[in-house]
Amino acid sequence: MMPLMSLSGRVAVITGASSGIGLACAESLARAGVAVVLGARRADRLEQAAAAIRAAGGRAATLTMDVAVESDVVRLIEHARTTFGRLDVAICNAGFGYYGTLEGTPPEIMRRMMDVNFLGTYYTARAALPGFRAQGRGHLLFISSIVGRRGIPLMGGYSATKAAQAGLAESLRSELVGTDIHVSAVYPVSTETEFRSAMQRDYGYTVSGLGPKQSVSEVAAAILRCIESPRAEVYPHRKSRALAVLNAVAPAFTDRLVRRYGRSRDAQMAGAGTGGD
Numbered sequence: 675m676m677p678l679m680s681l682s683g684r685v686a687v688i689t690g691a692s693s694g695i696g697l698a699c700a701e702s703l704a705r706a707g708v709a710v711v712l713g714a715r716r717a718d719r720l721e722q723a724a725a726a727i728r729a730a731g732g733r734a735a736t737l738t739m740d741v742a743v744e745s746d747v748v749r750l751i752e753h754a755r756t757t758f759g760r761l762d763v764a765i766c767n768a769g770f771g772y773y774g775t776l777e778g779t780p781p782e783i784m785r786r787m788m789d790v791n792f793l794g795t796y797y798t799a800r801a802a803l804p805g806f807r808a809q810g811r812g813h814l815l816f817i818s819s820i821v822g823r824r825g826i827p828l829m830g831g832y833s834a835t836k837a838a839q840a841g842l843a844e845s846l847r848s849e850l851v852g853t854d855i856h857v858s859a860v861y862p863v864s865t866e867t868e869f870r871s872a873m874q875r876d877y878g879y880t881v882s883g884l885g886p887k888q889s890v891s892e893v894a895a896a897i898l899r900c901i902e903s904p905r906a907e908v909y910p911h912r913k914s915r916a917l918a919v920l921n922a923v924a925p926a927f928t929d930r931l932v933r934r935y936g937r938s939r940d941a942q943m944a945g946a947g948t949g950g951d
C-alpha cells in the first residue's frame with residue numbers, strides 16, 4: 675500500500691485510551707501532530723491523559739463511554755468530528771481477557787468479553803465508515819492479539835474474541851479493495867499493561883508466562899508506522915508472525931508448542947483482567 679499524507683493535522687479516535695496500549699497510542703500520535711479523541715469509562719484517567727497531552731503541546735479531547743454500548747460509540751465518533759472537524763483514524767483498542775478452562779468461564783463473562791472485544795470493534799467500525807466513505811479516505815485499526823492468530827491454553831474465550839476481530843478485518847479489507855480506506859489488524863504479544871494488575875485487583879491472582887513480551891511504547895510505535903504507511907497486518911513483535919505461519923502448516927505441533935510455553939496461573943482460581951478501558 676502507498677503511504678498516506680503526513681500525520682500532522684489528522685484526527686484519530688482511540689477506544690480504551692485511559693491506559694495501556696490506547697494511552698501510548700494517544701501520546702505517540704499527539705507528538706506526531708495528530709489531534710486525538712480519547713474514549714474509555716474512567717473519566718478521571720481520561721482527563722489526566724488529555725491534560726498531559728495538551729501540556730506537551732498536543733490537541734486532545736475526551737469522552738466517557740463504554741464500547742459495549744453502540745450509542746456511546748456513535749457519540750464518540752460524532753464528538754471527534756464536532757470537536758476537530760473531521761476523522762481520519764479509528765483505533766479499536768478497548769478490551770479485556772479471562773484466564774481459565776472453557777467450562778470454568780462463566781457465560782456472563784464470555785458475553786461481556788464478546789461485547790467489549792468484538793462488538794466494541796464492530797460498533798466503532800460501523801460508526802466511522804460512513805464518514806470515511808464520504809471523504810474518500812480513512813483508516814481502521816483493530817488491536818487484536820497474537821492469540822487471535824493462534825489460541826493458547828486456558829484463554830479460549832479471549833482468543834475467540836480476538837480471532838473474531840481478525841476475521842472482521844479481513845472481510846472489510848476485501849470489501850474496500852481499490853479505495854483509500856484501510857483496515858489493519860494489530861497482533862501484539864504479551865504487553866505490560868493493566869491487564870494483569872486488574873486480575874490481581876478483581877480476582878486475587880495474576881498470570882505469568884514464558885513467551886515473548888513487549889512494551890506499550892513498542893506497540894504504539896508499530897501502530898504509528900502503520901498509520902503512516904498502511905499495511906494489512908502488524909506484528910509489533912516481528913518474530914511472533916512465525917507462530918501464525920507455523921500454526922497454518924503444522925497445527926498439531928503448534929498445539930504442543932503453545933502448551934509448553936503458554937501462560938500459567940499464579941493462584942488457584944481463574945479470573946478476568948481489563949485493558950485500557
